[in-house]
Amino acid sequence: MAPTPPNARRSRDEPGPVSMAGASRRLARKPLMLAMLVVLLGCAAATALAPHLAPYDPYRVDTARRLELPGREHWLGTDEFGRDVLSRLLHGGRVTLVVGLLATAIGLVVGVTVGVVAAYFRRLDNPIMRATDVFMAIPAVLLAIAVVAVLGPGLVQITVAVGVSSVPPFARLARSAVLSLREREFVEASRAAGASDLFIIRRDILPNVLPSVLVYASLHTARSLVSVSILSFLGLGVQPPVAEWGAMVSGARNYLRHAPLLATVPSMAIFVVVLCFNLLGDELRDVLDPRLRGVV
Amino acid sequence: MGLYIVRRVLAAIPVVLGVMVLSFAMLHLTPGDPAVVVAGADAPPEAVEAIRRQLGLTRPLPVQFLSYLGQAVSGNFGHSLVSRKPVSEEIRRLLGPTLQLVVAALGFAVAAALGLGVASAVWRGTLLDRLATAAGVLGLSLPIFWVGLMLIWWLAFQWALFPISGWGGPIWTARGFHYTILPALTLGATLIGPLARMTRATLLEVLRQEYIRTARAKGLAEPRVVYVHALGNAALPLITVIGLQFGYLLGGAVVTETIFGWPGMGRTAVLAILSRDFPIVQGIVVTVAVGFVAVNLVVDLLYAVFDPRIRY
Numbered sequence: 001m002a003p004t005p006p007n008a009r010r011s012r013d014e015p016g017p018v019s020m021a022g023a024s025r026r027l028a029r030k031p032l033m034l035a036m037l038v039v040l041l042g043c044a045a046a047t048a049l050a051p052h053l054a055p056y057d058p059y060r061v062d063t064a065r066r067l068e069l070p071g072r073e074h075w076l077g078t079d080e081f082g083r084d085v086l087s088r089l090l091h092g093g094r095v096t097l098v099v100g101l102l103a104t105a106i107g108l109v110v111g112v113t114v115g116v117v118a119a120y121f122r123r124l125d126n127p128i129m130r131a132t133d134v135f136m137a138i139p140a141v142l143l144a145i146a147v148v149a150v151l152g153p154g155l156v157q158i159t160v161a162v163g164v165s166s167v168p169p170f171a172r173l174a175r176s177a178v179l180s181l182r183e184r185e186f187v188e189a190s191r192a193a194g195a196s197d198l199f200i201i202r203r204d205i206l207p208n209v210l211p212s213v214l215v216y217a218s219l220h221t222a223r224s225l226v227s228v229s230i231l232s233f234l235g236l237g238v239q240p241p242v243a244e245w246g247a248m249v250s251g252a253r254n255y256l257r258h259a260p261l262l263a264t265v266p267s268m269a270i271f272v273v274v275l276c277f278n279l280l281g282d283e284l285r286d287v288l289d290p291r292l293r294g295v296v
Numbered sequence: 297m298g299l300y301i302v303r304r305v306l307a308a309i310p311v312v313l314g315v316m317v318l319s320f321a322m323l324h325l326t327p328g329d330p331a332v333v334v335a336g337a338d339a340p341p342e343a344v345e346a347i348r349r350q351l352g353l354t355r356p357l358p359v360q361f362l363s364y365l366g367q368a369v370s371g372n373f374g375h376s377l378v379s380r381k382p383v384s385e386e387i388r389r390l391l392g393p394t395l396q397l398v399v400a401a402l403g404f405a406v407a408a409a410l411g412l413g414v415a416s417a418v419w420r421g422t423l424l425d426r427l428a429t430a431a432g433v434l435g436l437s438l439p440i441f442w443v444g445l446m447l448i449w450w451l452a453f454q455w456a457l458f459p460i461s462g463w464g465g466p467i468w469t470a471r472g473f474h475y476t477i478l479p480a481l482t483l484g485a486t487l488i489g490p491l492a493r494m495t496r497a498t499l500l501e502v503l504r505q506e507y508i509r510t511a512r513a514k515g516l517a518e519p520r521v522v523y524v525h526a527l528g529n530a531a532l533p534l535i536t537v538i539g540l541q542f543g544y545l546l547g548g549a550v551v552t553e554t555i556f557g558w559p560g561m562g563r564t565a566v567l568a569i570l571s572r573d574f575p576i577v578q579g580i581v582v583t584v585a586v587g588f589v590a591v592n593l594v595v596d597l598l599y600a601v602f603d604p605r606i607r608y
Contacts, residue, residue, distance in 0.1 A: 134314030137585045141547030142565070149569045149577045150322050226439065230551055233441050234566050249441055253555075260449045267442035275437035 033283035036276045043273055047093035054087035058243045067259045076265050079248070080255050081241075085265055092243035093269060096232075099159050100225035106159070107166020107224075108217050112209065114167065115174025116201060120182060129175070132168040140165040144227055148236045158237040162227045166220060173216050177209045211288040219281035222274045229270050245270050304596060308589050315585040316368050319578040320361055323351075334377065334574050347377070351574075373579035378571050383579040387561070391583070394560035396467050398549055400476050401483035402538070408488045410527070413495025418522060420500065429496070432489035440548050444482035444555040451478060461557035483552045487541055494537045498530040505529075532602045539595030546584055 046053060055075070062082035070077045076085040118128040135143065140162075147161035181187060182205070190200050229246030231237035238244040240251065245266040252262035323330045331348035332339070347353075351374070352360055367373070373383035412432070416425040452460045464475030502508065503526050511525045512518075550562030557563070561580045568576040 130310060130314070133311050134318060137311050137315055137589050138318075138581060139543035139546040139584065139588060141544075141550055142581060142584055145550065145565055145569060146319070146322055146577065146581050149574070150325055153569075222437065227547075229439060230441070230547070233551065234554055236566065236569060246439075246441075249439070249445070253445060256445055256449050257453045260446065263442065263445050267439050267445075270439045271437055271442070274439070275434065278437050279433070 030283050030287060033280060033287070036280045036283070039272065040276045040280070043093065043269075043276075044097065047090055047097055050087075050090035050094055054084070054090045056084035056087045058083060058087040058091040059241055060084070067255060067262065069261070077259075077261060079262055080251060080259075085248075085262065088243040088248060089245075089266060089269055092245050092248055092266065093273075095155070095238055095242065095244040096225060096228055096246065096270070097273065099155065099162070099228045099237075100221060102159050103162035103166055103224045103228065104217055104221045106163030107170045107220065108213065110163075111167045111170025112174040112213055115171040116178050116205060116209070118171065119175040119178035120197065120201060120205070125175075128171070132171050135165075135168040136172075140223070141227055141230060144231060145234075145236065148231065153236045153239060155238055155242075158228060158231045161231065162224050165227070166224060169220065170213070170216065173212060174209055177212055178205055181205055181208055215281055215285045215288055218277050218284050222277035222281070225270065225274050225277065300600075301597060304593055308593055311589055312582075312586055313365075315582055316365060317361075319368075319581050320364050322578065322581075323574055324357070334572050336572060350375075350377075368582060373582070374575040376568075376573055376576050378568075378573045378576075383575045386564070386576060387579050387583055390559065390561045390564050390580075392466070393463055393558055394549060394553070394562065396472075396476060397479055397483060397552065397558060397560060398545060400467060400480035401487070401545065401549075401552075403484075404480050405484035405487035405491055406534075406538070408484070409491030409495055412488065412492040413499060414522060414527065416492070416496040417499035417503065425496075428492060432492050434489075435485060436489035438485075440482065440486050440551050441555060443485050444479070444552055447478050447482055448555070461555070463557075463559050479552050479556045479558055482555070483545065483548050486548050487538075487545060490537055490541055491534065494533055495530065498533045499526055502526045502529045528602075532599060535595055535598050535602065539592055542591050543588060546588065 050058075060083060062078070065074075065078050065082040066080055068074055068078040068082075074084050074086065076089065079085055079088065114128060114132075118125045138146065143165040144158070144161040147164055148157055151157040151160065187200060187204050190204050195203075228237060229244075229249070232244050232246030233250045235250060238247050240247060248266040249263050252259065252266075255262055323334075329344070329348075331344045331351065331353055334351070335344045335347045352363065355363075371384050373387075375382055376386055379386065412428045416428045419425055448460055451457045458478045459475055462475060463472075465472035467473050467476050499522075503522075508521060508525055511521045516525075546562075549560065550566060552558065553560045553563035554566055561584060565577055565580045568574075568580070
């Protein structure tokens with residue numbers, strides 16, 4: 001680790017509200033982050049435009065051409081039912097990405113609300129935090145499995161399942177951020193000026209909680225995507241024949257010996273997207289809030 | 297210290313009770329009649345009635361809850377709806393394989409991460425360091441099921457070195473060890489990245505301390521400085537990371553057990569959901585949560601062991 005320059009030390013010791021201004025300037029100095037953003041937007045565009053881009057119907061079965069290797073007609077080959085893998089990859093990405101992002105969004109909105117309420121209204125703090133303790137005591141994948149056990153397998157169900165398991169970490173993060181903010185002078189100034197709780201939360205607290213929440217959201221989206229694909233891989237998520245990356249790997253499992261590529265193609269898609277969100281989160285942390293190093 | 301342990305154990309009790317409330321609520325939060333949910337929508341009315349009686353759903357809810365809680369505290373989660381055996385008996389059977397898998401994976405991951413992390417820290421900035429760092433980031437993002445499937449394809453199908461799947465017995469038997477290797481590699485691989493990263497970072501931090509300079513100045517051999525003086529002091533953050541990652545490890549165990557047909561709690565939980573065997577799912581969720589809470593407790597207590605300056 002290089003010796004810390006004096007000005008960096010000051011900014012770390014002096015917890016101040018983090019401004020979003022200057023973030024874009026620092027962004028320009030982060031080529032890796034820009035690259036990640038481009039790859040992610042590319043993935044999003046490719047899957048959003050899947051019906052137009054996909055060369056074949058992802059559900060068209062062609063039993064004469066099962067388990068073909070990549071070739072001129074099928075760029076990524078065909079699966080166990082002779083369906084075009086590239087088309088399924090593009091369509092499947094929509095499901096994986098939408099469910100993963102939606103689940104993170106549920107966790108973010110509910111979690112931040114809960115966290116802010118717990119930290120701002122101190123009487124609710126203890127009961128709320130003990131409740132998150134209980135949820136945190138169950139590993140995320142198992143919690144999601146328990147929710148699926150109640151709701152049954154399916155697309156909406158895994159969104160809720162992964163969303164529910166995302167609430168506690170967001171709540172904890174928001175709570176600790178608000179706890180330090182609410183004692184700050186600018187919050188006190190607002191209160192002295194007669195601002196209502198709601199106004200203070202909306203104008204003073206939330207904008208300052210946002211950077212750390214965004215950093216965590218990027219890292220957490222990677223985890224959500226992993227959870228979604230794991231649930232589908234286990235047969236608890238999206239049901240066949242719907243194309244979804246984890247479900248595609250699950251289907252390819254039985255043909256592993258002769259067609260390892262079939263399991264690898266959707267796995268690599270998951271890998272690329274998860275890697276992008278992980279790296280993006282790391283870089284975002286440096287850009288938005290360097291003080292978070294080692295915290296999130 | 298003794299008081300601290302007692303306080304921490306007492307603090308864990310409400311959490312465990314909360315998990316039990318949650319697992320009880322699991323069945324009763326289901327939209328519609330729990331008995332129908334368990335039996336399946338197209339089950340004949342007699343079957344639904346039988347399950348209602350078996351689960352004690354005819355009694356008032358508070359009575360049900362108290363009886364569930366009383367039973368659960370003594371480790372009794374009723375009977376499996378599929379095998380008809382007591383859930384506690386099933387879990388006892390599943391506990392060994394899961395523990396074996398998790399401990400073996402943890403051992404492998406710690407060994408690999410220490411090797412990688414120490415090498416990266418000692419030869420800092422070299423190609424090896426950069427490769428190790430990159431591999432850690434990449435490995436963290438690889439889907440665990442793909443790692444498992446590729447290990448099977450490569451080492452079990454292509455090279456026929458290991459069995460494709462199954463349980464070969466306890467790890468101290470030759471057969472059991474042989475069967476444990478691939479699942480443990482799969483599960484452990486996910487942990488190497490974060491652990492190696494932490495090892496490198498803390499070791500670099502520790503190596504700059506003055507007592508390291510003292511150790512070198514008094515002429516100790518470099519390996520002794522690194523492995524005894526530095527690594528011993530880097531243990532604490534590593535234990536923290538292991539504690540933090542343990543939840544993911546348990547989640548990964550579900551996938552690993554499913555891929556390798558490993559007769560543990562993770563695979564059984566998945567099968568139980570698919571066969572609507574609620575008591576088994578409840579028992580496993582509570583057991584895993586208790587284990588998870590216990591591990592975090594142990595991690596906290598280990599702080600005091602590894603850092604004598606910490607006193608409670």
